[in-house]
Amino acid sequence: MHLALFLIFAAVCVGGAINLLAQKHPINSALSLIVVMGSLAMIYLLLGAEFVAAVQVIVYAGAVMVLFVFVIMLLNAGVEERTPHASRVATLLGVPGLIIGLGISAWVVSRITGLDKIAIGGPSVMNGSDVFGNPQAVGQLLFRDYLLPFEVTSILILIAIMGAVVLARREE
Amino acid sequence: MISAVDYIRILPELVLSVFGILVMIVDPLIPEQSPKRPLGMIALVGVLAGLAATAYQVGFYGDAFFHSVQVNTFSVFFHIVILLIALVVLLTSCEYLEVQKIRAGEYYGLILFGTVGMMLMTSAVELVLIFIALEISSISTYILAGMRRRVAESSESSLKYFLLGSFATAFFLYGVAMVYGATGSTNIYTIAHALRTQQSTLAYLAVGLMFVGLGFKVAAAPFHVWTPDVYEGSPAPVVALMSTGPKAAAFAVLLRVLFGTGAIGWFWIVWLAAILSMTLGNIGALVQQNVKRLLAYSSIAHAGYLLVAFAAGREVGISGAIFYTATYAAMNVGAFAVVSHLSGEGEKYVTIDDYAGLGRRSPPLAGILTIFLLSLIGIPATGGFFAKFYVFSAAFQSGLTGLVIIGVINSAIAAYYYLRIIVHMYMRDERTEAPVARIPATLGIGLAISLIATIYLGVLPGRLLEYALTSARDLVK
Structure with missing residues (x-):
């Protein structure tokens, strides 16, 4: 099934x-x-x-x-x-x-x-306890084991915004 | 739990991020018309602070953030190489940005953030973190490639780099997913442990896919087609960065993925990529008229020499690759610093003919460029000689005689096109009235750093090689 x-x-x-x-x-x-x-x-x-x-x-x-x-x-x-x-x-x-x-x-x-x-x-x-993908398990992974990748993503988003600003701006 | 030591182990990245944000905050405070010099100075101070932070890390080797970052001799070595690259690139950019009228705020910010990504790539031992760091370094270089907003080729190179680069990143990510499928983890330690007990077909597939993704980033054939176009259109100091910094970081990741995990079954892929990169790179460079394109093909060829060291494997091969990365960075950044100074407004003077008679017009610049080119050939008393020597001797010790022969033949071919530039500089009359501007202090310091590094590695390579060997041991431990 x-x-x-x-x-x-x-x-x-x-x-x-x-x-x-x-x-x-x-x-x-x-x-x-x-x-x-x-x-x-x-x-x-x-x-x-x-x-x-x-x-x-x-x-x-x-x-x-x-x-x-x-x-x-x-x-x-x-x-x-x-x-x-x-x-x-x-x-x-x-x-x-x-x-x-x-x-x-x-x-x-x-x-x-x-x-x-x-x-x-x-x-x-x-x-909840026996389920692998419940919010608690995801939270544990995201804010413990993968804390650094999670935080570093903010830099990734920051440069993506900078890129949009730089490439979309009209040069005079 | 997370303690203060964890933060020390990512201190250089933290410092550079703070300075990157500082550049963005100060940028709007400077009036539109006045020169943006202070931003360059902030960025330079940031990189110097990053170097200090890296030196401080030496007493704090170990893991941080739940085994996602590992600080040891390997990571410290690559941090210093990448920070020095960023330093010279920033010193070159100060003058270049004013001549080309490129907006300074975002430029310096992106270089600093890109450097953060490259540094994290070399210290991360968690494939998810490596992927995000790889994206930070890639996306910032995609944007930097398009910073010459008045030139169509720059936008073209940015878009090409972005589309092909995203495609390659997808391969890498797919490889990561396969590793997870094969071993149940994305952590290098756990993967190494799982692969020791059993190898699976998925693991072979994973290593192959990750090699495709990283092969693109280091411009190894057959994933090199983007390189000449992107290098031609991008601002020259950015090419200095993207041909060395992200490459060094990607090679560090490749070392980790291939040797840190103890994966097997990649030998023939690397062997083939090494031969293709050396041959296609050198043959492509023979017919180039544009110096930036020529150096682009040369960088493909150098990626090939580096892969020879990968194929050799073992500690000698790994340390040879580490040594080669540092040497190549020193001479290539220097060569591109000279190119960006000579290019003039709108990068008008970038063909070999524009270099004719440079020996008379500007003896110091011609002399410096000659040393970098001789080092790229691999003439003794320059860093390039020992780099090639260690790589080829490592390959010879591993019994890869065929690869060594092809490599040496390729080095001989390469001598032709590097010497062609030198001949033009000293033995041809100038056809253009291309004026050579005075060397500003910032560029002078940048050139001095790369020149000293190139010659130091050619005269006294022992200490660095010993350090490279220690790093290699730390990597495979």
Whole structure:
């Protein structure tokens, strides 16, 4: 069962990544990227890393992708904007695919977080200590073992901002 | 728990970060029209303070921050090499920025932060930290490559470097993921321990992928195609930095990944990359007219000589590679310092023809450049000679006679194009009226540092070589 679920989401993930490259319109590519991020989140969930999976959805599939789409819409007023970008495959498979994907995801989420057991009054599996990817374990790793890499990332972000300022400024 | 000693073990990085931020704070306080000299001075003081902090670390060898940083002779050696590179580059930049009208604030800040990344690469023993440090050093050089905002080639080189560099970093990261898959850890110690008990196919794949990523950073063939274009378009002092600093740091990481972990199965990859880099680099350099492009191909060839030392392996090979890194940094930074002084406004004078008659127009500069070029050839009494000698003798001791023969033939080919510049300087009449500006004090100090280092290593290499041997032992321990 676990393997079958993994194969489904891995296939969706790789398919989304290939579609991302194959699409001509940037918005279509961005939407494919959401599929990739979403299925990656499900793979994390299958590995027992529910916190990472949630963060993946909130940060990547949510915040980062919104930013991507904004940037594309603001900057890409070029030829691509005027070309029609509806694909027939997407029209046919889009809604059924989405429903199936969400259905499987909902089932996995309810199984792994123990929501189904709570609903029928069984014991919850969410006691936290035996789970590898719970917030406590992630926090321990991030602020103990990987404290220095975590802090040094701030310099990386600082120079990235400096780079954006330097390269975007108009020279007179 | 984290104690004060942990902070001492990352003190040089902390000091340079603080000075980098200081440069950014002081920059807007200086009026727009007035010269930005003070920023250069702050950056110089920062690098000197970094050197002092590194010297202070000598009494505090050991691990810090939960085994993500290791301070020992190896890290201290590379810290000093990288800081000296940064020092000479800053001294060269003071004049260059004013001539080319490049904004100083971000430039000095990026050099300092980039140096932090390079230094962390050499002391990190945690692949996640190595990756982030590698990105800091790479991204700051991508940006610095595009700092000549009025020149299209500069933006081109920046973009090319960025796209290809990100691609190469992805290879490195994929290699890290494979190592984690093979050993369950990203820490060099744990990886070494796991690889001692069992080797797996994943580990071979991982080392191969990481070699691709690092091979790009050190401009080793067949991952070298970006080098000439990027070096041609970037500001000359930045080329001085990117052809030595990130390279030295990447070679340090490569030493750690290949020898610190005790990984096996990489010999033929390195062997092949060494031969390709030496041959393609030297043959490419033969036909170049632009001095920056010529030195770019020469730096590919030198990466090849260094990989010969890697292929030789063992303590002699590792210490040969460490020694070569330092020597190459000294002579190459010096050569590019001269190139950036001669280039003039908008880097107009960078072809070999512009160097014709330099021996008459500016005898001191011609003389200094000649010494650096002779060292790059590997003439005795310069550092380049002993560097090549140790590398080739290490390879010979490891029984790699074929590699030594190819290396020596390549050195002979290389002599042609270096000598061509010298011949132009002394035996051709000047065709251009290219004026040679007076050497400012800052550049003079920078040239003196690299000149003294090049000659010192050529006359008295013993002490540094002994130190390199100690570092090699510390690395494989």
